[in-house]
Amino acid sequence: MSRFQLLPVEAPDEVDLELAEMGAPLHATQRERIDAAPEADELRASFAEARRDFDRLRRPLPHQPANDVRPWRWVAAAAALAAAIGLVVLARGPDDDGVRAMGGLPVDLAVRHVDGTTGTPEHLAAGDELFVKLVAPADGVVEVVTVQDDGAVSILDPGHDVRARERFVLDGAARLDDHHGREWLVVTWVDRGRDAVSIEADARSLLPDPAAHAGPRRSVTEITRGR
Amino acid sequence: MARNAIADLYERAGHLVHRRCVRMLRDPEEAADVTHWVFVRAIEIGFEHRSDGESLSWLYATATRRCLHLLRDGGNRTRLRAMHGERLHPSAPPDAEDELGSRQELQRMLSLVDERTAEIALATYVMGLSNDRAAEMFQVSVRTVGRARQTFEAVVRQSRAEEVS
Numbered sequence: 001m002s003r004f005q006l007l008p009v010e011a012p013d014e015v016d017l018e019l020a021e022m023g024a025p026l027h028a029t030q031r032e033r034i035d036a037a038p039e040a041d042e043l044r045a046s047f048a049e050a051r052r053d054f055d056r057l058r059r060p061l062p063h064q065p066a067n068d069v070r071p072w073r074w075v076a077a078a079a080a081l082a083a084a085i086g087l088v089v090l091a092r093g094p095d096d097d098g099v100r101a102m103g104g105l106p107v108d109l110a111v112r113h114v115d116g117t118t119g120t121p122e123h124l125a126a127g128d129e130l131f132v133k134l135v136a137p138a139d140g141v142v143e144v145v146t147v148q149d150d151g152a153v154s155i156l157d158p159g160h161d162v163r164a165r166e167r168f169v170l171d172g173a174a175r176l177d178d179h180h181g182r183e184w185l186v187v188t189w190v191d192r193g194r195d196a197v198s199i200e201a202d203a204r205s206l207l208p209d210p211a212a213h214a215g216p217r218r219s220v221t222e223i224t225r226g227r
Numbered sequence: 228m229a230r231n232a233i234a235d236l237y238e239r240a241g242h243l244v245h246r247r248c249v250r251m252l253r254d255p256e257e258a259a260d261v262t263h264w265v266f267v268r269a270i271e272i273g274f275e276h277r278s279d280g281e282s283l284s285w286l287y288a289t290a291t292r293r294c295l296h297l298l299r300d301g302g303n304r305t306r307l308r309a310m311h312g313e314r315l316h317p318s319a320p321p322d323a324e325d326e327l328g329s330r331q332e333l334q335r336m337l338s339l340v341d342e343r344t345a346e347i348a349l350a351t352y353v354m355g356l357s358n359d360r361a362a363e364m365f366q367v368s369v370r371t372v373g374r375a376r377q378t379f380e381a382v383v384r385q386s387r388a389e390e391v392s
Binding site (some may be wrong): 058167 | 230366
């Protein structure tokens, strides 16, 4: 339920409003959209009523749970850790570069065209805005760049820490310039953050065909205008 | 997760969990008991708070399972019978609402399917969550949620047909 940061094609739902009610951190633009949702006033009134009801009925939390299972949790955690270490030792080969086994990096892209309509990135033009979202496959860092056929790299997000299953949304949008050659949007998920020089060098190394390098830790989408 | 962090979550989200539980149980006091139970459970297992979204997902999933347990508990059947005629939450899809009709009927239908299907039915038809949200909550695919709903709807239709015949 981490989707409180919305793509332009998504409408805020009740859970988005609940997360806002909780005080979850929101981008300013996302908060504006949630505030403008048609049912926002009605739901806020419902939340206020729920708080009044709950304040009347709620019971205090105990200072110490009666059935504290934490000692057993440590035993289980130690056993799990030992098993995990064993698996890692068995699984890591000499050439292991840290890539985790995943079925693919599922990145959602949405476009807001210059005329205000929204859609998918099949047909793009200068001035269009790209919105990027993905669900992190595991704890790590998400990098978002664009790379042009002339080797120019733009870093849109140099590294955003994400937790497993957390939804990452690129803050703001990537506005397309009037570059006439080919260009690709590359979203890379890595174990640890890298500096800008490494990110740019990595992006350039994908040329001349970045799409050939798409895989479980990298999504590549061609964003060439006027295709 | 430290108790203080759970207490903070209780302050910020307790009323939201309670509100969802009221939808499922139609009893504010029992819903408050479930809400309290969920947060105590979070302390007991040392629930780790990562983000508000993930915490809310865990709280709702745990609350749904607890409510399902209560709904399926034979000791509540008398109380549920007294609710006969009560409608489902307005956010439930029209077909499900028409088919299920009452909480007593819902309780009976929930007893006809496996636990996972029952959880998903409760989350989507009664709590009013979308398939996408339910999938995230129970950490299954959206397709699994869709199949569970189809299964549940088929059970409802079959049960209705048997009643008519």
